[in-house]
Amino acid sequence: MTRFQAAAIHLGISLTVAALVACLIYFVWYPHPYFQVAGGSSLMLLIMGVDIVIGPLLTLVVYKAGKKGLRFDLACIALLQAAAFLYGFSVIARARPVFIVARLDRFIPVYANDLDDADLAQARQPAFATRSWTGPRLVGAQSPTDVKERNDLLFSGIAGKDLEKFPKYYVAYAEVADAMLAKxxxxxxxxxxxxxxxxxxxxxxxxxxxxxxxxxxxxxxxxxxxxxxxxxxxxxxxxxxxxxxxx
Known part of the structure; x- marks a missing residue:
């Protein structure tokens, strides 16, 4: 086998993995239009660049039939490629949108790493207590009526954690649909x-x-x-x- 054949095989495997992952990301975790809204393009390009370009390119450079230590070299390339790919993949997974929250006069995507487990546990409905793996769920958010809760939420919002990041205030979208259309x-x-x-x-x-x-x-x-x-x-x-x- 020549170095070009070896690099082509490596490229084919990488393209297959990249295509499967891209389908998962684009069609399940980040369905249209949320990949663009979430700003995932640059990270996705980086991951695909590592997976499709770097690995096969290194194989092209180091491969030589009969070379001593070739298996070790190829194993190192595969491990480095897999580690880089898995790191990027995990970042995309943690940043996936899990809720699209209709709040007051706008829609706000909420991402998996925006939510604390303790806050999810306080959700009123089971569907709002988990981070979805099958695409973002459309929900509404209603401000609390209790004065203390409203004050706590005000200070929390100033600190950067506003209403949409508290699943206990989520309701079915149907409950806020009329108000959203009115705005x-x-x-x-x-x-x-x-x-x-x-x-x-x-x-x-x-x-x-x-x-x-x-x-x-x-x-x-x-x-x-x-x-x-x-x-x-x-x-x-x-x-x-x-x-x-x-x-």
Whole structure:
């Protein structure tokens, strides 16, 4: 076997693993549009770069048929590649969105590493007490009525841990759907913000087959940027996210 054949075999194995992992990440843990909203692109590119490029490239460099210590060299490459890949994979797993929280006038993704086990244990419903492995769950969040709880939440919010990070305040989305739609703005207002916004909205309308009067929008809070969540006026459900700053 030549070094090029060995590198090609290594590349084929790496591509197969990368494709399986990408399907899990893109279609299960980070379904559209949350991979972009969560800012996972750069980390994913790094992981795939290590898996697809570095390992096969090192194999190409060190492989020589009959070389003394070749098995050891290849084993070291495999171990280094696997360690780097598993580290990146674990980071993506810990940062996966587990809830999309409808709160007041916006939607907020909550990630697995945002939630404490003690807070999850206080959830009112079993479905809100676990970190989902099958994609984010859509829920609502309602502020407490107790004065002490409200004050505690105020100080917690100042420290960076706000309402959406306390599962005990989660409710079924249906309980807040009317209030969310009441806060939503007509999609025509978003379209009028800029020529780029108009182009994005027009493309979405053409692809979805819906009329602009059937839709409304609210902000969707991303890790680094703000997005626009499109809602159906009929079902009150979020339909998709557009890469437009709604503010």
């Amino acid at each position: 939503a703005r007509p999609l025509a207002e978003l379209e009028a913000k800029s020529p780029r916004a108009k182009a994005v909205v027009e493309r979405y309308l053409a692809a979805s087959g819906r009329g602009i009067d059937q839709l409304a929008y609210l902000p969707l809070q991303g890790r680094t940027d703000s997005y626009t969540m499109v809602l159906s006026r009929a079902s009150k459900q979020p339909l998709d996210a557009l890469a437009i700053d709604p503010w």
